[in-house]
Structure formats: C-alpha cells, structure tokens
Amino acid sequence: MTKSVKTALYNQVFDYVLLRIQNGEWQAGSKVPSIRIMAESLGVHRLTVLKAFQLLKDKGYVHVKDKSGYFVNKTELKKEEEISSFNQPKVYSYVQNSHLSEIHSEDVKYMFSTSLIDPTLLPNRYLSQHVKEIFDRYPHLLGTYAPVKGDAELVNGMSAYFYRHFGFDIQKESIMITTGAQQGIDIIAKVFVQSHDYVLIDSPTYSAAVDILRNRGAKVLPVEITKDGFSIENMEMLMKKYKPKLFYCNPTFHNPTGYTIPIEQRKQLAELAEKYQCMIVEDDSFHEIYFNQAPPKPIFTYDTGGYVIYLRSFSKYIAPGLRICALLAHPIIIKWLVKGKALADNGTPLLNQKAFLYYLTSERVQLHMEKLRIALQIRKETMEKELSAQSFSWDSPEGGLNLWVKLPEHIDMERLKQKALEKSISFVPGKICNPLEVNIPYLRLSYSFLKEQDIKEGMRLFKGVFQAL
C-alpha cells in the first residue's frame, strides 16, 4: 500500500468518528467504540485507528479515561461551522468551507488561480446571433420546461457528434444533459453514493469533486496520478479490498497535472470497473484542448459492461454562460441519473439547450477550436518561458489549462500565497488539489485566463515574490 493510501485511511477514520459526534449520533460523554472494534468494522489496521483517535484527542473532540477508552467531549462543533451571536441563527452546515471558491473570490489582476478561458477568446458573437434567431424558430421556448433528461433535439445532436468522434453509435437512451460537469458529478453522487460508501479519486484532483463526495458521507481513497498514469496493480488492490462505489478521474489533460492516461491503461481500467462493479466517472472536460495531437479515446469507449459514466462539458471552451454538459452512460445508469436530475432541478433550462445546439452542427465551431488551441498554446509557452528557473519544475502539458509546478520542499506556501496576493497575484496551492487536504509543495498556475502581456508581467512579479522568500 502506498503512503498516501495509509494517510487516507487514518483520515477516513477521523472523519467517520467526527461525523458521528457532529451529527449527534455519538453524544457527549458516551464511549467511542474500542480500537479493536473500530478496526474490525472499518477493515483497517488497529494502528490506523489509534492514530486517528490520537488526532481526535489532540483536536479536543474526545478524551481518554484511564484504561477504559475514548469518550466524546462536550465541544461538538468546530468554531468555523457554528456561528452563534446575538440575533443570528445557530446553524450547522454539512457543507465544508470551499478553499477554491475563497481563492476565486479574491479580486486580483493576475488571476493564475482561474482555470477558465479568457472570454475574449470565445466565439460570443456567432452564438449571440444564433440565439436571437432561435426565438423565431421556437416561439414558446421560454414558456416550456425541457424534458428532465434533456431536449430531444440536443440529445440527437449529441448522439451524432459523439458518433463522429468515437466512431460508434451512442443511442439517445445513453445520453443525459446536465448544467455543467459539476452538476453531473453532483447527480452521480446523489444517486450512487451515501454514508459509509468508499470512493476512489485521482490525486491531485478537482477539489469540488471531493467536496461533493464528502458531502454525501463517502470515504475518499486517493489514487496517485503520475506522468505514467495510474498504478493498475494498486487500483485493483483498492477495488478488491474496499469495494468502492466509484472512481472519479480526469484521465485526459488532467486537472491540475496535465497528464494523460495511456491507452493500455484505459482498457485495463474499463475491465477493472466491470470486474469489481466500481463505476468509473470519467470527467473529460479538456478533451478538445490539445496542442499537438488529439488525445486517446476516452475510457468510456473501451467499456463493455456499462460501468463507465462519461462527462463531457462544453462550457469551458465554447460558452461558459450556457453551462451545457453531456453525460453518457449505459441506459440503465441513465435511467437512475434522470431521477436524480429531476430532484436536482427538474431539467436544464430549455433556452440554453437550444442555444447550444448550433455549436454541434456548425463548421465555425471547428474553426474556433483550432484558433483557440493555438492561442492557448502560445499562452502556455509564454508562461513556461517566464517561469523557467532552477527552483521550479513541471512536466510541460500537451493540453489543458494549467501548469502543475513543483516548488522546493521548504517553501512556506501560505506565506507565498499572502505575499503574492499583495502583488495582486493569485494561484491555487497544491493542498487544495489534494483529496486529503494535505500540504504538498506544488501549485497550480492557469495560463488560460490572462492575455500574454499580463502573463509576462504577472510571472515576473511572482518570481520576485518567490525569490524574496
């Protein structure tokens, strides 16, 4: 077992106990189950439980009574989660603080934290013109709901689009439309994940996916992604041992590392998913953002058992304002996800679906994508050129929107972040991309949002801040 998985388990035991204390299942004064019982029921080593208990004690959640075990303390809620003062409601939230959205809320000039595409690179004009026209075609467009699973015309358009790209038929029963990939992940979690379920997640990862899975009460096991992909051996061990419900991954121009999982592993992953009945949730938001050559086909295309759910968001690189994502899966899976979508919002707004349709069938889109790739590649190279210095290292990505930069181990990341902010620079500290929120000496720099001149200026300022530390 790798080191990161061990840390994961110890963290999971911690979370398991804390959740029960916080939701009142284990009341103040009551005895926590013994180390032996916890280890057996959670299927982990006793030392792992002991470590978690010690941390719970250090943080003031439990106390030890001589020889009789661990007992729940009275202070049940974390300070940051309970806000109680005069005339304010006392509330307890099951949603954790999102560090990513806090970083994005900073109003800075050099937003290297934002993994979005500069709006001026997007084909707003074409689309606006098109949207104006659709009202003439659909006079009652604003007066009607779309079907929960998606507008029939858009679903057909998606079916044709994926046929062209994957080379095989995607039936309309295998397609659902969601309001962005984020909603897709949220609905999958709602339908297939609940308390006590294990889930696998690539590490580093997209932190909002972890937040969603944690909110469902899942126990998160990280799976390391490297330049060479995943360790299939480790993956099989985890699937065998923990019977996870799903594996969330972003195998193509991965956020934040930019890595792409090789073809052989894609086949192996599809096989493992079926063998261990562990659904793979393949988030493929960056598939079209490549620089030199198109990436390998998705894991989804190797699936024969119906255990891969494929999310292709089009928001980022065509029209973030529309929020359109295609979710592909076996019709049985879609059937359940449509029920989850009904609970979530009763269907993506019809206007947005009709507006998006144009893009799937237009030649202009292809032209736009080619221009966009060139523009992003230039921005990436601009950032890499400015960043080249002995203290930084990174693997130059073949696609995507980010550089995943390794810093010297000794760097105080929090201080770097603060000092950078003083110069109006933001970035994403590695910790935020770590499923266990452990400090790691990495940071994510996005090259997609700023113009070249701003990238140059910002990177020079950033190097100054870094050297001053």
Place this chain on the structure above:
Amino acid sequence: MTKSVKTALYNQVFDYVLLRIQNGEWQAGSKVPSIRIMAESLGVHRLTVLKAFQLLKDKGYVHVKDKSGYFVNKTELKKEEEISSFNQPKVYSYVQNSHLSEIHSEDVKYMFSTSLIDPTLLPNRYLSQHVKEIFDRYPHLLGTYAPVKGDAELVNGMSAYFYRHFGFDIQKESIMITTGAQQGIDIIAKVFVQSHDYVLIDSPTYSAAVDILRNRGAKVLPVEITKDGFSIENMEMLMKKYKPKLFYCNPTFHNPTGYTIPIEQRKQLAELAEKYQCMIVEDDSFHEIYFNQAPPKPIFTYDTGGYVIYLRSFSKYIAPGLRICALLAHPIIIKWLVKGKALADNGTPLLNQKAFLYYLTSERVQLHMEKLRIALQIRKETMEKELSAQSFSWDSPEGGLNLWVKLPEHIDMERLKQKALEKSISFVPGKICNPLEVNIPYLRLSYSFLKEQDIKEGMRLFKGVFQAL
C-alpha cells in the same frame, strides 16, 4: 399525537432498518439491534419498532430466530432497484422511483396531472424580444460564468422587487438565485440535512420535496394541513420532541390543497422556528396566483431570528424555460447555501438571469399577471362546474393551480387511474402527495394547463370513467 404521526414513526423505523440492510451496513445473517435498543436510540415506543419489524419480516427483509431476535435475510435489494441481466451493469441507486415523473411521462390529451401553466398564457413574445436585445448590451454574456450566488444586477433587482412587495429592506446579502425552487430545496437539503436528522413536512405535500429529503437520509414527520392551517400545538410538540432540522411547507395556495395558512399562525410559526431552532423552508411558488385578493405576507416577513428560508420561484407563471427562483434568508444561512450552490452547479446560467431581469422592472409584467389571474380563475370555475356531482367534494381554492378532490372511500384509485388513462386522461392520485406514500381517497386535478374546451371535454370523460367504476 395524531394518527398520521404514529404511522410516520413506524415507517421511519422501517426505512432506517431497510437503508442499513441495503447499503450493506447490516449484512445478511447478522442480528438486527433488539426492539428495546432500537426504541431507545430512535426515541420511539417499543410497539412502534415492533410494528416496523413485523412489516420488514412480512416483506422478506428479516427473519425471526426463536427467542433470539430478528436477523437480516439474504435478499438485500428490492427487485425494482436491482437490474441484473446479461451485459447490464449491476447498480444500486439511492434515489427512489418518482411516481410523479412517471405520471408526467404519460402522453395523454387531458393532462390534469400537470401543475404547469398553459404556455400560450405566458408572455413569450415580450421576453423573446428582450432576450434578443440583451446580447447587444452584454456582448460577452455567453463567455462568462455568473457569480455562484447570482448575477449582481439580478440580485439588486430582486432586492427592489421584494422591498416593494414586503415593505421592508431585503439586503443583497440575504438573496441567492437558484435554478427553480426545486434546486433551492435540493441545496437546502444538501447543506442542512443528513442521515438521522428529523424533518417536518406538510401533508399532503409536493412529493419531490419528500424525495429530496429522503435521499439525504432524513426521517420525515408529516404535519397535517387543513382549511384552518396547521395545529400549532402539535407542531410545538413535534419540534420539542424530535428537534427537527427543518419544516418544509407551502403555506400560500398550498400544493395540492390550495389552503392558505392564516396570519396569526404565520407569526406563531416564525416564533416556534426560532424557539426550537428548526428552520422553516417556505416554498411560496403560488404567491402571485390569486383570484380575488392577494394572500397574507409570507412567514418570512414575521421572522426575526433568521430561521425562515424563503423560496419564490418565478418560473411557473412567467417563464418556465428560464428556471429562475429567488431564495431569501439570513446572511449567515445564505453564506452556507452559496457553498451548497457551488457544489450543485457553480451558479445559475448568466443568460437566464439577465433575460429574467426585465420582468422585475417591467410594467408589462403587472399587466400580464392580471390577465393570467383572470384566465386561470375562469379555467378553475370551468373545472368546478363540470366536476360538481354528489360523489366529489373539495374546498374551492382562492389561488394556485389545483383542485384537491375527495372521492368516496371505497374507490379503487389504481383502477380509476388506469381507466382514465384509457380515455387519455391523467391526474395525480392522493398517495403521491402523501409524505408517507399511504393511499388516501383524494386526487389532484390541475386546471392550469388545458384550455377551457379541453377541460370541459376531459372532465366529462372523467366523470364517465368514474361512474362506470
């Protein structure tokens, strides 16, 4: 305690056990906790647990070993939830079947099941014209995300709108925009409800709200709504005893009954919410759909402690295709809900928010609403006239979109539904509106979707079907 609450508890114990069996926490062959322990830990009477255990036994989930208690059976999954055959994924879904969406999926001519407004009554033309213009005003509209909590301009517009309607200031920190009321309920559940939490819900109710709360693992306690409102005494007893996290209700032109909670009770409810720290989720989707006089002010306007969350959907009566709802709450509550919204979909699409803005400031909207009220009142009266017969009874609603019709007790609802479908007529059986899914001799007939002539024809056919039974 009323009879319905007793039934609720017994159902909750049943659900509690079933969930644990289904998610594998209680494995086949293992012993279910004793009746005494279950009764103590769930805070219910032992006889209530016994009843639930007997039902579990009858349904084949557990068996009794002589004198040593109840044990989990091997058949863990319900047939309808597990679909396993050749080349199909084996999946277990935490989302239940939605009977409402099944009814809506029937393609019939006389859709009395659809609580939506006839699209031809909506002001599509004005709005379409306006949407065309907004692209000139916001050239990068489709290229940018909206802030998670909502577009600043729309939030300001909402603030001014509610100031005019409530007569007091609603700060922008108290407003969040969601994609319809449905998403509002879903986000509230995500943030404030988890396994083991009790929640109160009006009965009969909007079934999708129950589905959402059940999916979070909540224990649902129904609160009966009558012509006179709620029993405040019963409510206080429930809040005191079960410490519910929230009370979901629709106190104005209630769906499905059409009842409106009187003003004195609104004040009392706001006080109870604060006293017992039980948040009231006030779904006020029908506030503007009144026939003779405007309804009393929302419970939200009587709240001083920050324990009322107010949902005002505008979708139904202005532009269902846009899916826009305002969520009002104390800024502390909004702060948490915005985090939940970030997980759900990262923000409602900007195009829809900008498109909707027009309505809040336009005089045409007022004119539209007046016309809409008259049209709906005529349709209601048309339905009532056709329906008048000795075997039906209902309280004529002062607003909303539905008649809640009582049938003679002996009627076989399932048979009535089937026979009606044969004549291309759909309605919502009372059971679907019952939070415990218990059969009740009521049905919901919506008069808002069909034109007068179709209402007449459909009702006559329906009476024929009814009399033939």
